[in-house]
Amino acid sequence: MAKKTTFQIWAEYLPVRAILGLLSILPRSLAVKVSISLANAFYLLTGGRKDVALKNLTIAFPEMDNDERLALLKASFANLGRVLGEFSQFRKMTRDQLDSLVEFEFEDPAFVTSAERKHIDAEREKGRGMILVGPHLGNWEIGVFAYSAAREPLTYLARPLDNPKIEDLVGQLRSRFGNRSINKTNSVSAAFDILRSGGILGALPDVNMHPKDGIFVPFFGVEACTTRGLAMLAMRTNALIMPMCCVWDNTKGKYVVRYGSLIEPAAAPVADRNAEIYRITAEMTAAMESFVRSAPDQWIWTHKRWKTRPPGESPIY
DSSP states (O other): OOOOOOHHHHHHHHHHHHHHHHHTTOHHHHHHHHHHHHHHHHHHHHGGGHHHHHHHHHHOTSSOHHHHHHHHHHHHHHHHHHHHHHHHHTTTTOOOHHHEEEEEEEEEETTTTTHHHHHHHHHHHOOOOEEOOSSSSBOHHHHHHHHHHHTTTOEEOOOSSSHHHHHHHHHHTTTTOOOEEEEEEGHHHHHHHHHHOOOEEEEEEOOOOOOOEEEEETTTEEEEESSHHHHHHHHHHHEEEEEEEEEEETTEEEEHHHHHHOOOSSSSSSSOHHHHHHHHHHHHHHHHHHHHSSSGGBBBSSOTOOOOOTTTOOOOO
16 A cells, blocks of 8 residues: 555544544543444445445345344444444543443353363463454454453554554554554564563454465354464464453443453464364354354444455355
């Protein structure tokens, strides 16, 4: 992608800064309502990239009719509005406010059993690193933001935004409680250091990958090219992999952080390294699917998740 001119950078940055600034001065509940209204308007004006989204929804939920899929798509746009509204409040949110807004289900045996929790804590005390993986579901921004405030800061893998001024603005908000980002394109050495020193690395592995960087594993029953890098990191550093998501619970009126089953690399060297990479990646992706199925109205259905196809397969989009 060509480097943006100074004019382009400022032309993009000023509206973003203005929107976030205006939303930030509103009470949280009003900021969220306004942002949801903006997202709904955007959906009506643009069509919400319906062709891609409906193709994805047909793959994921073949039993649904078109009206049901459209309802999920509209709801997913409203969820993006909620993400924006909450994000605008990050500069002034306190730990106490986050504690009342985000519920961590650490002790719920439906998500993490007490035995598993003790095992994780014991391994972490030994200095074992951990990779938190989650989908672009619910409010992933407030999930890692609250985690750093309630538990401990983490480092997350992310591709820097194309606009450096917007990237700096977003980074300042995300890092208030100690979180920091590293460029996932050139992250191997930094990621090794974090995990080998017992730190926490966050990643969102529910996106399409180029064949040279990914491996095909099932996602909603269809082969999806998924990063192999996290499995390789876990194997090289003996890190734990914990699936995690943060979804809005309308009944509770707050976000709920949920966990999947712990994934660990083999304790001893494996004879078939590629098979171990496949196992870890497939288990991780199955956890992502389970999360999305639990709250399908809160996932980004407009992403071309199945764009990369195995050799010989026809394009899906």
